[in-house]
Amino acid sequence: MSESTPLEPACPLGDEHPGPPSPHARLTQSQLATLVPELLLSGQLIDRSGMAHLISAFGREIMTRVAIEEWMAASPVYTHRMRSALGIDGDTVEDMFKCLQLDIGAPPQFMDFRYEITDPHHGAFVLDHCGALMDVEPLGDEYVTAMCHDIEDPTFDATAIATNRRARIRPIHRPPRVPADRTPHCAWTVTIEPDRPELPLPEDAEHVFTLAAAQVALSPIDGRATDGYTDYRGPLHQDLQFRDWSAGALTRIAEEVALQHQLLALGFQLSLRRYAQSEEQAVEIFRKQLTGIAGLSADRLQAALDLSGDADSLAQVLALHPVLGPVQYTGVQVAVDGDEVVLRIPADSPAQEDGGWITLLTVDHIEPLQAAATAVDPYLTATAEESADGLVIRFSRGEQAHEESGEVAIVRFSSGSNFHFADRGPSVALSITPVGR
Known part of the structure; x- marks a missing residue:
């Protein structure tokens, strides 16, 4: 089989200058293992935050187009980054499945992928449970078809080409479900054939590869660490257990997943501007998306890390919040000052340079930060002032409680808002399953 043309970013990734200390490095291995799946789920819920506002403004068809374009812009880029970070350097079906396990499009258990490998170039997967389907089914078959057909077909291929441009992901069956309670929810084949043409890199992904988010250096992984896996060069594991990874690897994974948030948001913004009637409308919808996910993710992070509502807890939530990170990209710094958080x-x-989420936070618009603070403690109030080198936001506790914003309430429509991860025991390495077993 002839080799597939690899993706080539505008600049190679590197760890030579990782920037300021990562807040993730202050966590224990156990805390990091809890945090990573939370971050993956948070990334999945970005669309629950944004798509409702698109439907309201433009209708289902435009929402579908934006969903396709944002994921096709972002997923080849962040998949390439994760491959580089964890040494997933092959171009087989197994390598592709490893990438899916570390993708905000497929958070563990919520999107319960079950993998099967026939040989290096043929495999399959099913979703025993699809949280996205559970969210969309109540809206009717038109919305299910938009997600499971119109969106999945091009975006699955866009993800696959980061591993092999001759890869194709095709359905065996998928929703709308017949009968209505059919399980698994869907089933797909994955094939890599030598005589088929290579898929091109999507035009929007070519643009995103030129942005700072695609190239920023994050925390290096110490390959000599003895506290767990430092790369993913071994066999594919079903139900990947993050507690088996080294603290350094988990730190890097957490940073990469935060960057996946940023890249998806940049793809969303790129597409949104094509359909918005004005830049003002685009900014308004973009800020609503950020506000919703900022509040919901803060709520889940506080619960996952078993934090209280005091200043130290808020500081930790903000420092680890994916919409404000990774720190090497955004430069955001958080500190406790007495009873306040600054x-x-x-x-x-680099984040300001790219013009994404971080540029929405101004003296007059700190709604996303207030949403995050309210999730930690409704009595917290955020105030902002400009400084010589940027923006300073102070969080202090008052006597009047803030109500949860409508943008956060919209995200709670998703079953992901109260999803609980289960301990499924040790990871199991997958072996090749011969055809005709």
């Missing part, structure tokens, strides 16, 4: 957003950073 968050600083520099005017100059």
Whole structure:
């Protein structure tokens, strides 16, 4: 089989200058293992935050187009980054499945992928449970078809080409479910054939590869660490257990997943501007998306890490929040000052250069940060002022409680808002399953 043309970013990734210390490095291995699946689920819920506002503004068809375009812009880029970070350097079906396990499009258990490998170039997967389907089914078959057909077909291929441009992911069966309670929810084949043409890199992904988010250096992984896996060069594991990974690897994975959030948001913004009637409308919808996911993710992070509502807890939630990270990209710094928490957003950073989420936070618009604070403690109030080098936001506790914003309430429509991860025991390495077993 001839080799597939690899993806080539505008600049190679590197760890030579990892930037400021990562807040993730202050966590224990156990805390990091809890945090990573939470971050993956948070990334999945970005669309629950954004798509409702698109439907309201433009209708289902435009929402579908934006969903396709944002994922096709982002997923080849962040999949390439994760492959580079964890040494997933092959171009087989197994390598592709490893990438899916570390993708915000497929958070563990909520999107319960079950993998089967026939040989290096043929495999399959089913979703025993699809949280996205559970969210969309109540809206009717038109929305199910939009997600499971219109969106999945091009975006699955866009993800696959980061591993092999001759890969194709095709359905065996998928919703709308017949009968209505059919399980598994869907089933797909994955094939790599030598005589088929290579898929091109989507045009939007070519653009995103040129952005700072695609190239920023994050925390290096110490390959000599003895506290767990430092790469994913071994066999594919069903039900990947993050507690088996080294603290350094988990730190890098957490940072990469935060960056997946940023890249997806940049893809969303890129597409949204094509359909918005004005830049003002695009900014309004983009900020609503950020507000919703900022509040919901803060709520889940606080619960997952078993934090209280005091200043130290808020500081930890904000420091680890994926919409404000990774720190090497955003430059955001968080500190406790007595009973208050101070968050600083520099005017100059790779994130500011890219013009994504971080640029929505101004003196007059800190709704996303207030949503995050309210999730930790409704009595917290955020106030902002400009400084010589950026924006300073102070969080202090008052006597009047803030109500949860409508943007956060919309995200709670998703079953992911109260989803609980289960301990499924040790990871099991998958072996090749011969055809005709």
